[in-house]
Structure formats: C-alpha cells, structure tokens
Amino acid sequence: MPVATQASLKGITPEQLEDSGCRLCLNNTYHLGLKPGQATLDAVGGAHKFQSWPHNILTDSGGFQMVSLLKLAKVTEEGVRFLSPHDGSPMLLTPEHSISLQNSIGSDIIMQLDDVIATTHPDLARMKEAMERSIRWLDRCIKAHKYPERQNLFCIIQGGLDLELRKQCTAEMVARDTPGIAIGGLSGGEEKNSYCKVVDTCTSLLPEKKPRYVMGVGYPEDLVVSVALGADMFDCVWPTRTARFGNAITANGVKNLRNAVYSEDFGPIEEGCQCICCRSPEDGGLGITRAYIYHVTAKETAGAHLLTMHNVHYQLNLMRRVREAIIEDRYPAFLRQFFSDLYDDKSKYPDWAVTALRGVGVDLMQD
Secondary structure: OEEOOOOOOOOOOHHHHHHOOOOEEEEEHHHHHHHHHHHHHHHHOOHHHHOOOOOEEEEEOOOOHHHHOHHHEEEOOOOEEEEOOOOOOEEEEOHHHHHHHHHHHOOOEEEOOOOOOOOOOOOHHHHHHHHHHHHHHHHHHHHHOOOOOOOEEEEEEOOOOOHHHHHHHHHHHHHOOOOEEEEOOOOOOOOHHHHHHHHHHHHOOOOOOOOEEEOOOOOHHHHHHHHHOOOOEEOEOHHHHHHOOOEEEEOOEEEEOOOHHHOOOOOEOOOOOOOOOOOOHHHOOOOOEHHHHHHHOOOOHHHHHHHHHHHHHHHHHHHHHHHHHHHOOOHHHHHHHHHHHHOOOHHHOOHHHHHHHHOOOOOOOOO
16 A cells, blocks of 8 residues: 555646555545644545545554554553654544544545554563553444444554464454454564564464555565465555665666666666556557656655656556455565566575565575
C-alpha cells in the first residue's frame, strides 16, 4: 500500500495513482483527525470523496504516533494524550475515538488502536503491559465499531521481539475473529534476523484464510522475504520519500539519479519498466530519461513527482509479480531470480535473507 498519510500521496495525483494499478492506499487517522477534522470528514461524506479516490483505503489507528511523536504523547489505560504538532493543542485518542474517526473517514479497512512500543525498548515489563493493553483496547474497538458490515476492523499483534509475548498476543487476537490480522511494532530499527523470527512466529499461528498485514514494511527485499514467511500486506512511506531525494527503485537496486554519472544518460529510469515515465512515447509513455531526472531533481518538484510515479509502480508491480509466481507455484525460483538481479554476486546476499528463506525451504545459494 502506498502511504497517503494526510489523504494525499506526496508527488502524485489520485488519477496517476489509479493508473499505476493501485487499488488500496493508506491514510492516517491521527493526522486526518487533526486536519481536516472529523466534522469536515462527516460533512463531505468520508475520505474517498474528500481525496477523490474511488478505490480502497486502509487507515492506521493513530497508534504509531506514540512512537513517532513520543515527546508529545502520554499513554494511559484510557488512551493516548497528544499535543498537536500543528498548534500544541491537547488531544485524547482513545480506542473509541480512534474508531469513531475511522468510521467518519469511511476507510474500507480500519485498525484497532494499539499500545505501540519501539522494538528496541529495553523494558520487558513495559512491553508486556503494551501487549496486554492492546488486547484490552481491541475489545473496546470492537464494541465501538459502528459499521462492521462495510468496514473491516483488523487487530494488531504486539509483543516486541519477545517470541513468547508474540505467541500469547497472537492467540488472544485470533480468538477475537477479526476480518484481518496485523503484525505491528516492527520496522523500528530491530535487526532483520529478529524481525524475520517475529513474522515467522506470528504467521505460523494465524488462520490460513485471513489477510496478514505487516505494518510499516518496506524495502523490496523485505517484501519478498516476508511473503515467503507468510505475510500478505504491507505499507511504507519509503518509495515516495526516497523519490524526493532523487532515488529510483530498480530491480538492480536503488539508483541515485542526482549523481553526475547520469547527466548524459538518455536511457529510461529503468530499462524494461512499464511505468508511464519509463515507457516510450510510441508505447503511450512519457519517455523520461535519467539525464532529465538528473537535470530537474535538485531544482524542480517535477523530478520528485516523476520518480514517485516510477517508484510506486515498481513496488506495486513487484507485488503483482509475487502473486503471479505464487499462483503458478514458482515462488522459490522467483526469489532466486530476484536476489540474483539485485546482487551481482551471491557472496553479497544479506545473511538475514538467506537464513530466513532457508527456514521456509528456499535455498538462495542453490543454482
């Protein structure tokens, strides 16, 4: 899911996002609750109309701001008290208020309010408290949810890097029988080996027929490995954010097109890419070259816009190819080809990816 935090994907219009093949993007409840605010969302009839997006929306509950805005937040059993980053005004986000806001936003998938702790937090007692509170808050969210027939409420598994806490939380969340299940609290700076163990532990205990959503992930290699570990859904700001620094995501790695080596490179952003930027005018595209991106990326917003379109297309197309490979029962071969394209030498493959994939029966080092 591309991330449109404030009902807008930076550097791309709703029509351009639709043309990329996106059918599900993410909005943030906390930010939309501050601006435009619940009254405006109710008046306009929800975020779909507000942002001219006819497809699906998932809303984060606002819980992540406990980490990202930690200096402005205080957590109690009642909820989270924030000071607005806009004007310093106080705001209490309770499970009930989070769900009420998401009901007003009208998102197709809504998330429970959870007690989010960075995985690197050293206090196990606080981690256990957050996990148990997240279960209690889910019960409050279920009770407060006004439109379960048209908005799918997902629970969020917490527990940091402690696998026993994750197992306990998974059992409790599965028992609540929500339409989908998220694994939260990751992508917070933990080692990739630890990340993979948490994902693998949780997915092994989840029901087969419900979507599994790993929140805040990630880079292309994170996505393909996490799918192999049993995950289905992901979101991350990285494809759009990295575009604003002149970076293009490609099958051969990230290319910084601000580098002078590209100043007279008249090839497409990525050879063979079918996004509108890379396709030639003869094929209905724009025929944007690396040299043009080099020319405008530091001076004009157009460079960031064009790279955003390319990067979002890359990530969405990667997941399309992943789905096709799974359906055609060739995902191990897909993984070997993916890592071969990304690294020119097997000795450069990241150890965490090799180890995690071996754990599910895929040996990247095998020819």
